[in-house]
Amino acid sequence: MATISLIVAFIYVYSDWFDPVKDIATDISASFHWVSGLPGKAEDWADQRFMSRARLKQENDALRSELLVLKRKAQQMASLSAENVHLRQLLNSAHTLADKVLIAELIGVAPDPNIHKVIVNKGEFDGVYAGQALVDASGLMGQVVRVGKLSSEVLLLTDITHALPVQINRNGVRLIAEGVGSLYELVVRHVSNTEDIREGDLLVSSGLGRRFPAGYPVAEVVEVKVNPGKSFARVIARPKAQLNRSRHVLLVFDTPPGKE
Amino acid sequence: MPAASRLWPYLTAVLISFVIAMLVAVWPLPAKFAVFRPELACLLVIYWVMSSPHRMGMRYAWLIGLSQDLIEGYVWGAHAMSLTIIAYICLVSYQRIRSYSIWHQAIWVFVLVGLHQVVCNWVQGLAGYTMSLVSLLVPAVISALLWPLLTLILWRLRRAYLLI
Missing domain, CATH: 2.40.10.350 (Rod shape-determining protein MreC, domain 2)
Structure with a gap:
């Protein structure tokens, strides 16, 4: 039995024979992560339900002022991106701005502290593909390495193999x-x-x-x-990305490799 | 040999215990405390093999290890191999270990879980990951400390539901 495990381990590491099965494994694993995340979700839910009016109002005010600041930035952004497109046209280079994004939620983190992988709740059905970039509000987080049907596994930038x-x-x-x-x-x-x-x-x-x-x-x-x-x-x-804090993340749709 | 009719309750109990072990294995913990996660699946393999060696064997241990690899996202075969080795050691030594006192057993469990960690680390090393000494030793210590509690709970359960 130990020999079989060794053979399995070597095939896993040194060949791609297991790749189709690995994607299924992602979904199985995600379901366990999802269940283990339920108490945390319940806490979030309770937190939202039983929030006091004063706290809600305070949070609302804070969000409103933040929105104002961001809107001002967005105004600048509009003119800047117009300028950028104009300059790029002058330089005859391809467009790079404006990627499509998909909002995803983190449902699990690899339990071993040495492995920096996370599992997000979007998969093949949402059009996720291997190699896709994951970003959070402040920067790049990592890339998708396995795509299951309803979930996918993301390798973070800080992993030792990345x-x-x-x-x-x-x-x-x-x-x-x-x-x-x-x-x-x-x-x-x-x-x-x-x-x-x-x-x-x-x-x-x-x-x-x-x-x-x-x-x-x-x-x-x-x-x-x-x-x-x-x-x-x-x-x-x-x-830059808050690798151990972000819960809501964005999957960026660039042109998938090999399809250009 | 116990009656065959007792097989299903036994298997159900084993299955439920391992589902719980898998949940513990992926339970979200802050990165700082992740080293304190007990290796529950390894403990359960030790327990079930020692308590019912006629039912649990290396094949079950291998399957459990493989599913743990799948769920935890390890290199496939890491847990499978180490749990098989653990099951083998338990199979050849259960007669002696059963007669030890509980804390004496806990020390033995510490050695076994440590071995489990070392083998896992070695297979993970194939993929380029390395573990620190702390993350090898601390789970072994925590698991050994959990051993008396685990045996107590499972012993009660086995008595109550006649799981043999």
């Missing part, structure tokens, strides 16, 4: 950001010691590698350590 192409928003330098297994850290690889990169720089997805849509904020550089004795500087960035 890396993505980014660029510095300030000057467009292209880099690779790798997950190291900590929710608050990405390591930027192969940054030469003379590279123009500073603490506080915003890293955005570059769209190279054709997985992620370009231009989504990924991380902010928090540490640049130049050691002249080594060939590369050590750069650590903090993901």
Whole structure:
């Protein structure tokens, strides 16, 4: 039996024979996650039902003022995007703004703290495809790796097996950001010691590698350590997305790879 | 051999206990406390094999392990292999372990769950994941501490519903 398990493990890791079955497994797993999430849901429900009037009013006011601020930004955004389209036309480059999105809810998190995967409640029936990007309100979160019928599994940026192409928003330098297994850290690889990169720089997805849509904020550089004795500087960035907080997330419909 | 008619209640009880174990395995915990999650499925395999070795064996353990891999999103075969090994060790040693005192058994359970963690870690390592020493040891300690409670509850249940 142990030998069979080993064979299964090796096939799982080194071949794609299990891929169709893995998608079904996603759904099975999601149902368990869903059940284990029920008490939390009940709490949310009770919280909404039994909220005091004063608190509701306070929350309403807060939301209203936030809406005002965001509306003002949206006004700017409209003129900026018009300008952007205009400039892009001048440059003869393809359009990149305006992706379609789908709102999804997180229903489960991988139980092992070393594996940074989450399960969301949208699947094949909603048009989700493998490789699709997941974002939250503040930045890129990860990519879909398995698609079940009604749920899908998302690999987060910070997983130890994940890396993505980014660029510095300030000057467009292209880099690779790798997950190291900590929710608050990405390591930027192969940054030469003379590279123009500073603490506080915003890293955005570059769209190279054709997985992620370009231009989504990924991380902010928090540490640049130049050691002249080594060939590369050590750069650590903090993901913009709230990887362990966001409950409502967005799946971005870019053009699926291979369909262009 | 017990009467065949007792088979279904027994299997139902085993099944329910493992469904609960799977729920515990995916129960959302804050990242900080995730290491304190007990390996309930492993404990149950130890318990059921030790208490009814004529029914539970390595095949069941393998199936349970595989379903745990599916549900937890592990590399397939990680839990399957470790639970099979655990079941084997329990099968060859149950006569001795049964006669130990409960805390003595708990120490033995600590060793078994530790072994389970090591094997899981090794298979996970194939996919590039590594576990820290803390996440290897803490679940083993927690599971060992849970052992007396678990045996008490299951012993009562088995008495009440004649699950043999």
